[in-house]
Amino acid sequence: MLELRPNCECCDKDLSPDSTEAMICSFECTFCRGCVEGNLNNQCPNCGGNFSQRPIRPGNTLAKFPASTKRVHNSDS
Ligand SMILES: [Zn+2]
Numbered sequence: 001m002l003e004l005r006p007n008c009e010c011c012d013k014d015l016s017p018d019s020t021e022a023m024i025c026s027f028e029c030t031f032c033r034g035c036v037e038g039n040l041n042n043q044c045p046n047c048g049g050n051f052s053q054r055p056i057r058p059g060n061t062l063a064k065f066p067a068s069t070k071r072v073h074n075s076d077s
């Protein structure tokens with residue numbers, strides 16, 4: 001199950017569980033669309049993989065399977 005991380009690892013932008021801007025790689029490194037299409041050039045800086053748009057978990061299941069609130073941010077970049 002996806003963690004649905006709450007922010008972009010690169011620019012720390014908030015990415016809500018229903019955001020269509022959230023992009024993930026196969027390891028669920030999470031970035032906003034702006035970073036992916038911009039300086040990341042559609043390649044994950046952590047694992048080298050490509051990105052897909054994160055699927056949106058329907059609201060009626062979020063109560064039972066809540067999104068992660070643990071922010072992951074790579075402060076080196
Ligand atoms: Zn970003």
Ligand SMILES: [Zn+2]
Pocket residue numbers: 025026027028029044045046047048049
């Ligand atoms: Zn990755």
